Amino acid sequence: MHSYILPLLASGTSLAFAQQPASYSDSACSSIAASFDYPDVTINFAQAIPAGTNISLDQSTPELASCTRPSQVAPVDLCRIAMFVKTTAISNITLEAWLPSNWTGRFLSTGNGGLSGCIQYEDIAYGTSLGFATVGANNGHNGTRGTAFYKNAEVVADFAWRSVHTGVVVGKALTNAFYAGTEMGKSYYLGCSTGGREGFKMVQDFPEHFDGAVIGAPALAFNNLSSWSGSFLLKTGPTNSSTWLNPAEWALVHSDILAQCDDLDGVADGILEDPTMCTYKPVNLLCSPSGNGTNCLTAAKVETVAKVFEPYYGANGSLIFPRMQPGSELSDAFIYYTGQPFPYTTDWYRYAILNSTTWQASELNSEYAAIASETDPSGISTWKGDLSAFKNKGGKILHYHGQADSIITSTNSPRYYDHVSTTMGLPPKDLDEFYRFFRISGMDHCSGGVGAWQIGQNIESTANVTQDAQNNVLLRMIDWVESGEAPETVTGTKFVNDSASLGVDFVRNHCKYPLRNRCKDAANYQSPDAWECAL
Ligand SMILES: *[C@@H]1O[C@H](CO)[C@@H](O)[C@H](O)[C@H]1NC(C)=O
Ligand SMILES: *[C@@H]1O[C@H](CO)[C@@H](O)[C@H](O)[C@H]1NC(C)=O
Ligand SMILES: *[C@@H]1O[C@H](CO)[C@@H](O)[C@H](O)[C@H]1NC(C)=O
Ligand SMILES: *[C@@H]1O[C@H](CO)[C@@H](O)[C@H](O)[C@H]1NC(C)=O
Ligand SMILES: *[C@@H]1O[C@H](CO)[C@@H](O)[C@H](O)[C@H]1NC(C)=O
Ligand SMILES: *[C@@H]1O[C@H](CO)[C@@H](O)[C@H](O)[C@H]1NC(C)=O
Ligand SMILES: *[C@@H]1O[C@H](CO)[C@@H](O)[C@H](O)[C@H]1NC(C)=O
Ligand SMILES: *[C@@H]1O[C@H](CO)[C@@H](O)[C@H](O)[C@H]1NC(C)=O
Ligand SMILES: *[C@@H]1O[C@H](CO)[C@@H](O)[C@H](O)[C@H]1NC(C)=O
Numbered sequence: 001m002h003s004y005i006l007p008l009l010a011s012g013t014s015l016a017f018a019q020q021p022a023s024y025s026d027s028a029c030s031s032i033a034a035s036f037d038y039p040d041v042t043i044n045f046a047q048a049i050p051a052g053t054n055i056s057l058d059q060s061t062p063e064l065a066s067c068t069r070p071s072q073v074a075p076v077d078l079c080r081i082a083m084f085v086k087t088t089a090i091s092n093i094t095l096e097a098w099l100p101s102n103w104t105g106r107f108l109s110t111g112n113g114g115l116s117g118c119i120q121y122e123d124i125a126y127g128t129s130l131g132f133a134t135v136g137a138n139n140g141h142n143g144t145r146g147t148a149f150y151k152n153a154e155v156v157a158d159f160a161w162r163s164v165h166t167g168v169v170v171g172k173a174l175t176n177a178f179y180a181g182t183e184m185g186k187s188y189y190l191g192c193s194t195g196g197r198e199g200f201k202m203v204q205d206f207p208e209h210f211d212g213a214v215i216g217a218p219a220l221a222f223n224n225l226s227s228w229s230g231s232f233l234l235k236t237g238p239t240n241s242s243t244w245l246n247p248a249e250w251a252l253v254h255s256d257i258l259a260q261c262d263d264l265d266g267v268a269d270g271i272l273e274d275p276t277m278c279t280y281k282p283v284n285l286l287c288s289p290s291g292n293g294t295n296c297l298t299a300a301k302v303e304t305v306a307k308v309f310e311p312y313y314g315a316n317g318s319l320i321f322p323r324m325q326p327g328s329e330l331s332d333a334f335i336y337y338t339g340q341p342f343p344y345t346t347d348w349y350r351y352a353i354l355n356s357t358t359w360q361a362s363e364l365n366s367e368y369a370a371i372a373s374e375t376d377p378s379g380i381s382t383w384k385g386d387l388s389a390f391k392n393k394g395g396k397i398l399h400y401h402g403q404a405d406s407i408i409t410s411t412n413s414p415r416y417y418d419h420v421s422t423t424m425g426l427p428p429k430d431l432d433e434f435y436r437f438f439r440i441s442g443m444d445h446c447s448g449g450v451g452a453w454q455i456g457q458n459i460e461s462t463a464n465v466t467q468d469a470q471n472n473v474l475l476r477m478i479d480w481v482e483s484g485e486a487p488e489t490v491t492g493t494k495f496v497n498d499s500a501s502l503g504v505d506f507v508r509n510h511c512k513y514p515l516r517n518r519c520k521d522a523a524n525y526q527s528p529d530a531w532e533c534a535l
């Protein structure tokens with residue numbers, strides 16, 4: 001096992017510790033604030049922060065408060081530099097760089113989520129805990145809503161690509177200035193959801209930025225995703241309609257899905273390893289005339305369930321977005337199946353596509369979906385299949401997607417992988433050289449769920465799996481980039497009640513697509529050895 005705290009010392013290169021721990025001192029931190037002179041960058045403040053400090057974050061406006069990130073603990077000694085960067089005459093980002101005293105020479109950019117508007121401080125903190133000089137930006141606006149896009153295409157451009165891009169360019173310059181005299185090592189990216197889309201956007205359009213990108217549940221085909229997210233209201237109807245199912249009814253559907261599909265992977269353990277194998281048929285839930293009317297669904301509701309698991313097709317039969325995977329019903333009863341408009345769909349159409357503040361999600365149809373797809377502001381669809389520039393410079397991609405994702409269906413990730421494969425003319429064994437995709441069973445959107453979902457993708461999942469690269473996708477990426485040790489599987493941990501202090505519930509190795517996980521020893525399914533990756 002490698003040490004990730006001092007890897008460069010271990011390998012004897014000149015990139016070892018750039019600075020003595022004193023580098024986080026007030027004077028070093030304030031002198032960089034005074035001397036860093038970069039076009040369009042204003043340093044708001046620079047602070048030396050000792051490890052363990054509980055930092056209070058700016059909550060001074062309703063938008064900033066909506067980010068629900070009131071505080072963040074600094075895991076190591078670091079210099080926190082907060083910046084304002086003008087991206088055009090009518091747009092700007094706020095950018096933070098956290099520069100640890102225990103710098104390993106590596107750089108990390110983090111991403112965002114949803115339609116925000118929120119610096120993901122927990123991801124920045126995570127990066128510094130592993131010795132990265134780490135940056136994160138607010139994606140061009142503050143808060144979780146999309147109102148800032150209204151009649152300002154530059155704010156949309158920041159959201160689509162320019163915020164992360166600017167953060168990398170400015171962040172690398174600042175890192176080089178701060179640790180002056182020491183050459184920067186490799187550059188990395190870590191993000192999930194919108195952050196996953198941002199990672200692929202950089203790989204597609206700015207291949208020079210990163211040597212390795214860890215990308216989770218990416219919001220690819222973003223316009224179509226927004227349409228698909230809005231399509232569930234059309235399928236379920238509002239809560240007062242006869243077609244709508246309440247959460248208890250979705251729980252019934254979930255049990256029926258497990259009854260039909262859970263053992264397709266070799267063991268009925270409550271986890272679908274590969275939901276694409278599940279062709280769920282809800283007819284068994286139809287109430288019988290001779291029954292008592294409980295634990296069953298009306299014909300109208302059975303039809304709703306069938307529709308929910310269909311792909312979303314456009315006017316002429318073109319695919320808008322692939323189907324919701326079966327398995328996430330217990331979460332989705334509170335997300336997409338609520339009988340309410342999905343707020344991101346409403347905001348994206350109103351403020352980025354149609355310039356209509358009164359448009360209602362109930363008006364969505366395939367014509368609107370076509371308009372959004374064709375408008376594709378600032379190329380936000382992020383669907384380029386040719387990644388050869390990134391491949392040719394030696395870049396690596398570790399892509400993962402939870403197989404019980406309640407927000408971005410996991411069926412969209414293999415669709416993109418296959419798109420890259422056919423566009424580049426590279427079968428999986430050749431894509432393996434630079435792009436590997438792992439399906440994480442039982443993981444919800446980016447984290448959580450019934451599966452072994454703790455894979456080192458964020459600070460909450462690092463509890464005690466930090467030091468072993470096999471258990472940690474970010475450390476795994478370092479090994480791949482710097483030592484050529486490519487991942488064959490990604491190992492996930494499930495703690496009892498998701499709490500490391502209660503001990504490990506089970507551990508499972510997740511397979512590299514297109515392989516899937518198959519249980520060969522159902523009696524011992526909690527052991528990783530009971531599983532194998534198979535076609
Ligand atoms: C940090 O401070 C906030 C209040 O400002 C508090 O709610 C939070 O629990 C603190 N975090 C830790 C880890 O102490
Ligand atoms: C730097 O890393 C070393 C080695 O892991 C650790 O012992 C030390 O506490 C760290 N120092 C700081 C200031 O974080
Ligand atoms: C930052 O951009 C917003 C538009 O999103 C604009 O309203 C604001 O005035 C800009 N701030 C500065 C200081 O230029
Ligand atoms: C976002 O909030 C920061 C304060 O944290 C502020 O400086 C910046 O101007 C805000 N950005 C916009 C576009 O309003
Ligand atoms: C909406 O406004 C943006 C920016 O002002 C403009 O580029 C776009 O063409 C407008 N779209 C429509 C459908 O009016
Ligand atoms: C449901 O409620 C909406 C708004 O209150 C109302 O317009 C509609 O007629 C109701 N539909 C049914 C089937 O009751
Ligand atoms: C109705 O029938 C179902 C299925 O046979 C049974 O599980 C349930 O307990 C019955 N409910 C009542 C109220 O009798
Ligand atoms: C469907 O096909 C018709 C006729 O070819 C065309 O006019 C229309 O634009 C197409 N609609 C979409 C959404 O592609
Ligand atoms: C988006 O949907 C349109 C149909 O509206 C389809 O033609 C297009 O291929 C889809 N794009 C992606 C990236 O899936």
Ligand SMILES: *[C@@H]1O[C@H](CO)[C@@H](O)[C@H](O)[C@H]1NC(C)=O
Nearest residue numbers: 495496497498499501502503
């Ligand atoms: C785990 O959570 C469940 C439900 O909240 C609770 O009943 C159980 O006691 C917890 N287990 C442990 C070991 O704390």
Ligand SMILES: *[C@@H]1O[C@H](CO)[C@@H](O)[C@H](O)[C@H]1NC(C)=O
Nearest residue numbers: 464465471493500502503504
């Ligand atoms: C995590 O900690 C638990 C309890 O301290 C221990 O049993 C387990 O082996 C640890 N897991 C890993 C992957 O190190």
Ligand SMILES: [Ca+2]
Nearest residue numbers: 262267269271
């Ligand atoms: Ca199973």
